[in-house]
Amino acid sequence: MNNHYDIAVIGGGPAGATFAREITKTCPGLNIVLIDEKPRTGSKVCGGLLAPDAQKVLAQFDLDLPKSILADPQIFDVKTIDLVSGITRNYQRHYLNMDRASFDEWLLSLIPESVTVIRGRCTEIEDGFTLSVTADNKKLSLTADSIVGADGGASIVRRRFFKTCKKQYISIQEHFKDDGGDMPSYSCIYDPETSDSCSWTIRKDGYVIFGGAFDIKGGREAYFKQKARLEAHLGRSFGEATKIEACLLTSPRVARDFMLGKDRVFLIGEAAGFISSSSFEGISSAFLSGKYLADSFADKNILASYKRKTGRLRLKLLFKIPKMKILCSPPLRKLIMKSGIASIKKY
Ligand SMILES: Cc1cc2nc3c(=O)[nH]c(=O)nc-3n(C[C@H](O)[C@H](O)[C@H](O)COP(=O)(O)OP(=O)(O)OC[C@H]3O[C@@H](n4cnc5c(N)ncnc54)[C@H](O)[C@@H]3O)c2cc1C
Structure with a gap:
């Protein structure tokens, strides 16, 4: 060789x-x-x-995405949850779930x-x-x-x-069996008590993923504290995790x-x-x-x-x-979410 x-x-x-x-x-x-x-x-x-943006670049490369890469379900909105103010809003999204x-x-x-x-x-x-x-x-x-x-x-x-x-987070994610209950298919969670960034839940092929970005120091404790706070907000538990994973996540400043x-x-x-x-x-x-x-x-x-x-x-x-600074600022986020601007109404 x-x-x-x-x-x-x-x-x-x-x-x-x-x-x-x-x-x-x-x-x-x-x-x-x-x-x-x-x-x-x-x-x-x-x-x-x-x-x-990524879909557009694939189009520029003249590449079509094989169906086998898609995950179930495909989603049309994100439920944004502010755990401190308790406000939730839904916003239309155009992502592909993979x-x-x-x-x-x-x-x-x-x-x-x-x-x-x-x-x-x-x-x-x-x-x-x-x-x-x-x-x-x-x-x-x-x-x-x-x-x-x-x-x-x-x-x-x-x-x-x-x-x-300079700024990196530890990102922690757990996977849970999807019980088909009322867990939002895709949510974005803000909780300044546990992180100055955001977290998410995503339904994917029979599992619900809960993950987030946390300060490297004390990240694990902050993750589990936020998970408990989110479960209290949703009025339900994620259940037993089938997998936990972590990695570093870059945040250019x-x-x-x-x-x-x-x-x-x-x-x-x-x-x-x-x-x-x-x-x-x-x-x-x-x-x-x-x-x-x-x-x-x-x-x-x-x-x-x-x-x-x-x-x-x-x-x-x-x-x-x-944009990140506005979204992660509790008073500004509260103002935007309270106004309902750009949000969609659920029937
Ligand atoms: C929790 C989380 C959620 C995210 N969600 C999204 C999302 O939904 N949509 C989105 O667009 N972006 C998302 N991102 C960002 C996205 O994953 C990355 O920005 C993107 O994957 C970067 O691509 P990359 O090729 O630069 O690096 P990576 O995708 O990280 O690829 C690097 C590759 O190098 C390999 N590698 C690393 N070190 C070595 C080594 N020493 N030797 C050999 N191989 C090595 C890794 O195993 C990996 O395969 C998310 C990131 C995180 C952490």
Whole structure:
């Protein structure tokens, strides 16, 4: 096996899979390896909702979503619950409810065979670059001229070469058997007593998921406290959890949280900080940054080109920060929810 590559991509989520697919079109002939480790729980900590922005990018890629990736039910609104004021409102939404693991597998299946895909974990990157990888309980070593960090919120590429995004949450999710009762199909929960961010419940293929974003310090306690407060609000219990999972979740707060790369190391997707701080929607930005970096490799100055191409995306994500601050401010949120503006009436 040839162990030297032009580019090593760490991570095969929406960003890495898109980059690996698109680079074969813009720079055919490059020798590329993608290393991706799937979570041990078998599912990714994610709401698995495909937002209109991400749907639009799929259309731009001329990709149709296979039906097998959709989850049951499809939803048309979000029930927003403020646990402190007790106000609830419903807002129309246009998401697709998906099985996130199947979605990621589908994206990986679109990568041409000319790209070497290693199912394993990159554990170390030495200057130069030499990568240590664990796959099938075996240790591999490979070298690459360029590194693309597409390894999400807990990116080892970002930690190894750059400053991490200052604000990160721990996101905790539990799965419960759906008893078909009156649990909202999709809700967004605000509870400043336990988190300065938001939580959610989503019905998916016979399960109800309850998850949220919490301060890393004391996150577990805050999660269970909020769950009890939500159960009291709903007047019902979630029941016994079948699965609990957790991961780091990035929340960009200032322009320098978006890190594109330096020298021959590049970042895309959530590793670069490309995620909405107001809704945590990150799939569209992962797609776009993967595409922009792949296109930039055809240019002489890759980093300058990537910076130029991501300008609008970075601006859009910066505008999510004041939105997040408004939504997470108890008095402003109360005012908006009380006014009923943009909400829909349930019959
Ligand atoms: C709780 C939660 C809910 C969310 N809900 C939504 C939602 O409903 N809709 C939405 O659009 N966005 C959502 N997001 C955001 C979205 O999941 C991310 O922004 C998006 O997946 C980023 O794509 P990515 O390719 O950059 O990273 P990821 O999707 O995180 O992919 C990174 C990949 O790299 C792999 N990896 C990591 N480290 C290594 C390593 N060392 N070696 C090898 N492989 C590695 C990971 O296993 C993973 O497969 C949510 C995020 C969280 C945490």
